[in-house]
Amino acid sequence: xxxxxxxxxxxxxxxxxxxxxxxxxxxxxxxxxxxxxxxxxxxxxxxxxxxxxxxxxxxxxxxxxxxxxxxxxxxxxxxxxxxxxxxxxxxxxxxxxxxxxxxxxxxxxxxxxxxxxxxxxxxxxxxxxxxxxxxxxxxxxxxxxxxxxxxxxxxx
Numbered sequence: 001x002x003x004x005x006x007x008x009x010x011x012x013x014x015x016x017x018x019x020x021x022x023x024x025x026x027x028x029x030x031x032x033x034x035x036x037x038x039x040x041x042x043x044x045x046x047x048x049x050x051x052x053x054x055x056x057x058x059x060x061x062x063x064x065x066x067x068x069x070x071x072x073x074x075x076x077x078x079x080x081x082x083x084x085x086x087x088x089x090x091x092x093x094x095x096x097x098x099x100x101x102x103x104x105x106x107x108x109x110x111x112x113x114x115x116x117x118x119x120x121x122x123x124x125x126x127x128x129x130x131x132x133x134x135x136x137x138x139x140x141x142x143x144x145x146x147x148x149x150x151x152x153x154x155x156x
Contacts, residue, residue, distance in 0.1 A: 006074040007122070009089045012112030013076045020067040023060055031057045070111050077109070084155050086130045088122050093153040094130070097138070102153060107131070126150075 008016070031053055038050035079089030086092055088107050095102045105120045107130065113121035120127045129139040135155045141148045 006070060006111055007077050007088055007109035008070075008074045008112055009079060009108055010076055012108055013071070013074060015112065016067055016070055016074075020064065020071070023064055023067070028057075028060055028064075031060060074109070074111065084134045086133050086152070086155050090130075091156040092130055094126075094139075094150040095153050097149045097151055105130075 034053035035050065035057065038047055038053055041047055041049065077088045079087075082090065086107065088109060091104070091106050093102055093104050103118075105118055105126070107122050107127050108119045110121040110123055113119050113124070115124075122128065122131055125141050125143050129141045129150075130152065133139060133152055135152050137152045139150050139152065141150060
């Protein structure tokens with residue numbers, strides 16, 4: 001399901017367009033070729049290659065639909081000078097005041113978030129607490145079962 005107020009950075013929008021283009025121009029034709037080759041083998045009732053290619057085709061079509069819906073409902077947030085105020089597209093360094101551990105994040109829209117890659121949604125617990133703040137500010141983040149206090153070290 002796609003949000004109606006979906007926001008993307010320009011980089012996120014371009015990445016989604018790139019993925020969609022790759023599926024349409026490279027991956028979809030490859031799967032069609034796999035299906036064609038598997039059909040030539042003969043009996044389709046126990047043809048693993050055919051079934052596998054059809055599953056891959058179905059997954060690609062679902063992804064195409066998802067990507068098109070995201071692009072249709074997204075608004076692109078241009079990252080510009082914000083005078084140090086955190087917003088979508090900001091690169092932020094925060095320090096856990098109890099543990100002393102620093103984390104580096106880029107705030108993005110939900111469709112392009114990937115915490116493992118340092119991209120967190122502006123709607124996540126940490127992301128929403130950071131929005132509108134500046135370097136030097138302290139934020140308390142309510143996570144499941146714990147409250148963590150962070151100092152904002154830097155904002156780009």
